[in-house]
Amino acid sequence: MYVESVGVVGGGTMGGDIATVFLLAGIPTVVRDVDADRLEKVRQHIEGRFSERTRRGRLSTPEAERRLAVLQLTTGWEPFQHVDLAIEAVPENMSLKRAVLSELDRALPPLSLIASNTSALSITEMGRATNRPARVAGFHFFFPATVMRLIEIVSGEDTAPDTALTLVRVAEEIHKLPVRVKECPGFVVNRVLMRSLTEVFRFQEATGLPPAAIDRAVVESRAAPMGPFQLCDALGLDVALDVGRTLEHAYGERFRPGALIMERVQAGRLGQKTGSGFYEGQMPDPDPAEVDRARDLVRLQQLAAFTEAGRLVDDGIASPHDIDLALRAGAGLPLGPLAWADGEGLDTVKEELHVLQDRYGERFSVPSSLDRLVGSGSLGSGSGRGYHVYRRVGS
Numbered sequence: 001m002y003v004e005s006v007g008v009v010g011g012g013t014m015g016g017d018i019a020t021v022f023l024l025a026g027i028p029t030v031v032r033d034v035d036a037d038r039l040e041k042v043r044q045h046i047e048g049r050f051s052e053r054t055r056r057g058r059l060s061t062p063e064a065e066r067r068l069a070v071l072q073l074t075t076g077w078e079p080f081q082h083v084d085l086a087i088e089a090v091p092e093n094m095s096l097k098r099a100v101l102s103e104l105d106r107a108l109p110p111l112s113l114i115a116s117n118t119s120a121l122s123i124t125e126m127g128r129a130t131n132r133p134a135r136v137a138g139f140h141f142f143f144p145a146t147v148m149r150l151i152e153i154v155s156g157e158d159t160a161p162d163t164a165l166t167l168v169r170v171a172e173e174i175h176k177l178p179v180r181v182k183e184c185p186g187f188v189v190n191r192v193l194m195r196s197l198t199e200v201f202r203f204q205e206a207t208g209l210p211p212a213a214i215d216r217a218v219v220e221s222r223a224a225p226m227g228p229f230q231l232c233d234a235l236g237l238d239v240a241l242d243v244g245r246t247l248e249h250a251y252g253e254r255f256r257p258g259a260l261i262m263e264r265v266q267a268g269r270l271g272q273k274t275g276s277g278f279y280e281g282q283m284p285d286p287d288p289a290e291v292d293r294a295r296d297l298v299r300l301q302q303l304a305a306f307t308e309a310g311r312l313v314d315d316g317i318a319s320p321h322d323i324d325l326a327l328r329a330g331a332g333l334p335l336g337p338l339a340w341a342d343g344e345g346l347d348t349v350k351e352e353l354h355v356l357q358d359r360y361g362e363r364f365s366v367p368s369s370l371d372r373l374v375g376s377g378s379l380g381s382g383s384g385r386g387y388h389v390y391r392r393v394g395s
């Protein structure tokens, strides 16, 4: 089907930005919130994003006015009778989301699609609150949605292939990078990112090194664009802890959040939004000797990210291409973890994991996809084949 109009339910942090993205692409968009004051803030937010673009010469004023004219704000359901795709962005709570989806089911035309921006909840469970589970999928934007290019398109057990395909086309139309993912807690990006953050927290606990030394070592190694503790301060420590707990519940102790983050959250130190988290304002200058000691973490973190990405391949959650693309676009990694392992040599990575498994236990166990690849002589980019296929120049 062709999506000519969009409805966004929930005009909070994500909903306002999601509506902006559709309006910038010239797609008529209606935003519903239960809170009328919130809708006024949505209007101001969207107008603000548009005027940034006109100021920078990226959009002419008449064009901005034309695109803004197709924004509708409502506290009711009436305008949804003309919507082809509705995206819910209400708070992360299953009973609320199921109630919203069931209302959407009644308000939308029968062939329209329903998508959820959930970060972690089951699409299958949400879809079954409607009479159109085949037309329900995840459409997971990253914060801030106007800037981040990635969208994880999540298929639940009942999602029809056509629904996912339509959403891929919609994502492309709004100039985003879609990756297709099968439902699992954390999907791709949060699952791999949180596994690697958990390893950072454990390393910090074991060594007692200050967060600033660890952040500096990670950034200097160019393994990630931002230090892990700075990232948590930006995301919100409560949000990171919440995701960590959900994943621990789903996958076990390899996602156990560290004591440090729990202490900070209990003390109300939630990061930038409360003025203090792992840091109070600016990151202090670390002691160079401690930065040196923190360098051991970088490889540990890369191997932890790789093992989780390998498990995603084992479970058939997404293709190696989509996993690496998601982590580059959604987490800013310079290289996807599977391509990283291909470059290191898969036999080398496997040997290292054996050593780490002996030392730390199951959290570093070898993914079965890695076993299979090494067993068949696909040893990574040096051998022309690994998680990805590499063509040699001239061959």
Ligand SMILES: NC(=O)c1ccc[n+]([C@@H]2O[C@H](COP(=O)([O-])OP(=O)(O)OC[C@H]3O[C@@H](n4cnc5c(N)ncnc54)[C@H](O)[C@@H]3O)[C@@H](O)[C@H]2O)c1
Binding pocket: 009, 010, 011, 012, 013, 014, 015, 032, 033, 034, 035, 038, 088, 089, 090, 091, 092, 093, 100, 117, 118, 119, 120, 141, 142, 143
């Ligand atoms: N904030 C992030 O960084 C982020 C990133 C990716 C995904 N998500 C997901 O996006 C969703 C929304 O998160 P958020 O941070 O924007 O939440 P938020 O709390 O900022 O906004 C939620 C909005 O939904 C409105 N709302 C509540 N019940 C409603 C209803 N029945 N009908 C219409 N509106 C209703 C609220 O008034 C509020 O304005 C969640 O599922 C979250 O997990 C959030």
